[in-house]
Amino acid sequence: MIAALKYLHLASMLCWVAAMIALPLLLSFYGNTWRTNHGGEKRQARYAEFRLITHYxxxxxxxPAAVISIAAGTALIFAADVYDLWFAAKLALVSGMALVHAWIGHFVVMSAENRGIDKMPSPLIALGLGIPLMAGVLWLVLAKPELAGLADWLPQFMLQPRGQE
Incomplete structure (x- = not known):
């Protein structure tokens, strides 16, 4: 059961990370090329293609990859009984990834409504925010560092058991 959840979590996480890298690149580079053609019919066809690729x-x-990844990761918390401090840090970074994911969705919607992204900041900013978060998650999962020094910064109530086991 745990092996299947890990496989599902890893596969969906890879798909999610690939999409979070590809979509800002598509929005940045491909999103500007449809406006450079001078023929109206050809330009409309390129815009429709751009819109379908980014939207779908x-x-x-x-x-769906993000939802499956988060759901499988949540199931792994309970199946594998992982309650270490590095895991809390990983969840914080995954929360940041979810925010970047939502911001990329905003870029996709705005590129459709404005017929381009020239009125928004560069989507490559989302890439610049997302890659360190992804790298941090990967490092925390592979290294599983002992973050005991971080416990000194936490409030005391967060370090004591609540007696609900």
Whole structure:
């Protein structure tokens, strides 16, 4: 059971991370090329292609991968009884990834409504925010560092058991 959950979590996480890298690149580079053609019919066809790729890439690929990854990871918490401090740090970084994911979705919507992303900041900012978060999650999972020094910074009530076991 744990092995199947780990496989599902890892596979969906890889898909989610790939989409979080690909979508800002598509929005940044491909999103500007449809406006450079001078023929109206050809330009409209390129815009429709851009819109379908980004919309379905976000709605049908990235978001389901994120939901499956988070659901399988949550199931792993209880199945493997992982309650270490490094894991809390990992959850904080995954929360940041979810915020970047939502911001990428905002870019996708705005690129459709404005017929381009020229009025927004560069989508590459989302890439610059997302990659350190992804690298941090990977490091925490592989290294599983002892973060005992971090416990000194936490409030005392967070370090005591609540007697609900």
């Amino acid at each position: 890439g976000y709605i049908a690929f990235a978001t």
